[in-house]
Amino acid sequence: MAAPAATGHFALSVYTLAWRELVRFFRQRNRVTGAFLQPVIFWALFGAGLSASFRPDVGAAGVGYAEYFFPGIVVMILLFTAIFATVSVIEDRREGFLQGVLVAPVSRGAMVMGKLVGGTLLATLQGAIFLLLGLTQDIAFTPANVAALFGVMLLLSFALTGLGFIFAWRMESTQGFHAVISVLMLPMWLLSGAFFPAAGAPAWLYWTIQLNPLTYGMALTRHALYLDPAKSSAPGVPGPELALGVTVAFALVMFALSYKIAGRRVAGDLA
Amino acid sequence: MVSSATTQPEPATAAASGAGAAVEVSGVSFRYGDRLALDGVSFSVPRGEIFGLLGPNGSGKTTLFRVLSTLIPPQSGTLAILGKDLARETFAVRHRIGVVFQAPSLDKKLTAQENLIHHGHLYGLRGADLKERCRKLLDRVGLLDRANERTETLSGGQRRRVELAKGLLHEPDVLILDEPSTGLDPGARRDLMTYLRSLSREGVTCLLTTHLMEEAESCDRLALLCQGKLAALDTPDALKARIGGEVVSVNVREPEGFAARVQERFGVSPQVVDGVVRIERTDGPRFVAELAEAFPGQIEAVRVGRPTLEDVFIRLTGHRFWEAQSETDAAAKDKSKKKGR
Known part of the structure; x- marks a missing residue:
């Protein structure tokens, strides 16, 4: 057999690992339904219920709360889908699938990349489905902002899948992972400007929001949605350049950490 | 162990x-x-x-x-x-x-x-x-x-x-x-x-x-x-051949004492594994007759068999195969308990 060079099939490995993530997802119908229904319900209930009492001062145009909340839901979908996609790391280890990958001639980078790309595609796909709901709002979709939104969703999903991977790699049960999600992920989302704007918040909260990397992904999503800083800028919302810079850095750091942590063998491999 | x-x-x-x-x-x-x-x-x-x-x-x-x-x-x-x-x-x-x-x-x-x-x-x-x-x-x-x-x-x-x-x-x-x-x-x-x-x-x-x-x-x-x-x-055959002849396993009421008496009487070195006295002999069936004659009424059951790989394992390690296994199983359980998982 003509053995390819050690990492000669990097792209093929990434492709097949990511492909498997997608197939697995679509073959678990409850995952598909849940992942799509939850944000729709969330958006409908919160958007309608809170709009009467909540008047955020966002942008000169003074958008309604449902519209303010809309990109927030996009980010929530990305966050949850991307992070939940990495639950498969734990399942793969528990079900034994991972051991086969670990002894295959696949570089660690390819293995991590395959997982992250799989989660990224899943999250972006669901974000895209949800964007269709935006047609009910007064948001003008043009090829330009749709392209921008896809770019942002891919980038942000990649970073978030990486974040999930870092936690999932060393975990032995999915229960533990749920704890991480409620303690870390939910506050991360709530304090990203998705739910309420940073402006007007107490100082400690304001700074927590500014230090949250997801705040920048959130702002980037808003900027991409309007492609008009006049509509998406507000006090406490990072400008487009800063938001893009921080989000790219976030993605790179998450990949680097995932790569590093995947070099460790954990007890689960030796069960 | x-x-x-x-x-x-x-x-x-x-x-x-x-x-x-x-x-x-x-x-x-x-x-x-x-x-x-x-x-x-x-x-x-x-x-x-x-x-x-x-x-x-x-x-x-x-x-x-x-x-x-x-x-x-x-x-x-x-x-x-x-x-x-x-x-x-x-x-x-x-x-x-x-x-x-x-x-x-x-x-x-x-x-x-x-x-x-x-x-x-x-x-x-x-x-x-x-x-x-x-x-x-x-x-x-x-x-x-x-x-x-x-x-x-x-x-x-x-x-x-x-x-x-x-x-x-x-x-x-x-x-x-x-x-x-x-x-x-x-x-x-x-x-x-x-x-x-x-x-x-x-x-x-x-x-x-x-x-x-x-x-x-x-x-x-x-x-x-x-x-x-x-x-x-x-090879499996060579391993078994290390035990020439047959393996005689004897069940008796008090195996340790019996083993000592057999050793004294016949000059062989029996092993007691799991309460059973094991003796390796080249002339298994004849030896059983001699045993029965020498210790009338003491033997409850006796088995003569071609050596198996398990016999080889016992000969080489002094442990019954499954016994060694359950001991290590117990040790592993202890260990995981200590780890608190």
Whole structure:
């Protein structure tokens, strides 16, 4: 057999690992339904219920709360889908699938990349489905902002899948992972400007929001949605350049950490 | 646990193999924390051989499997597969070995065919060549008609066969299997050994771990592992021949005293294992008659048998095979309790 060079099939490995993530997802119908229904319900209930009492001062145009909340839901979908996609790391280890990958001639980078790309595609796909709901709002979709939104969703999903991977790699049960999600992920989302704007918040909260990397992904999503800083800028919302810079850095750091942590063998491999 | 009767591995067997060996293990030790799982194990497997690692749980055979399969990096000693150093040329080694795990490694949500395609991609195979290999292997393991069914719908035995096909897809020169007959019924076990035999005729080296005596019997050569050490290495017949003649097992009310009296009377050295007095004799049946005559009314039951691999294990380690296993099981349980998992 003509053995390819050690990492000669990097792209093929990434492709097949990511492909498997997608197939697995679509073959678990409850995952598909849940992942799509939850944000729709969330958006409908919160958007309608809170709009009467909540008047955020966002942008000169003074958008309604449902519209303010809309990109927030996009980010929530990305966050949850991307992070939940990495639950498969734990399942793969528990079900034994991972051991086969670990002894295959696949570089660690390819293995991590395959997982992250799989989660990224899943999250972006669901974000895209949800964007269709935006047609009910007064948001003008043009090829330009749709392209921008896809770019942002891919980038942000990649970073978030990486974040999930870092936690999932060393975990032995999915229960533990749920704890991480409620303690870390939910506050991360709530304090990203998705739910309420940073402006007007107490100082400690304001700074927590500014230090949250997801705040920048959130702002980037808003900027991409309007492609008009006049509509998406507000006090406490990072400008487009800063938001893009921080989000790219976030993605790179998450990949680097995932790569590093995947070099460790954990007890689960030796069960 | 002190094993007084441990003998050293044959140096002759290791020297006989030479440079063309499929697997070369020398001085390999491995420790998990403060527990020494492998203690200076050395052996060599020529190409095309079916080589068995026989030992109870906790004997180190699974650790050896993990190191050989490149799942965990070696700690000390050297391992080479087809002349390639396992630690330095890991990727080259991975292309040449096929690994069949004891725990299932299939994605149950994927079909048999999809599992194989996915696996092939990881080994750099693709396109029509890959499809053809999948078809051939599924045919060979008798699952071509189930190729497009999700593996979660297959029976345990069928899944094992897909695992085997997976391990063989990239045409490895060395196949490494961990307890391959786990979950197989006796018929399927025989099929598996027949299949491994046909692979070995094609020049594929098969290295398998097992704790089943009858599976060990069908290996070309066996390494007996006990508490991380190589206790013996030989063909199953040669191992059994170390015990000349027969094994006489006697059940009596107080075995220790009986053993002492037998030793005094006949000048043999009986062992007491699990409350049974074991005596190795070249003239088993005649000896039974002598025993009955010398100790009338004391013997409750007596059995004369050709030596089995289990007898060899007892002779070499002073432990009953399953006893050694349950002791290490208990130790492992203690350990995991302490870890608080």
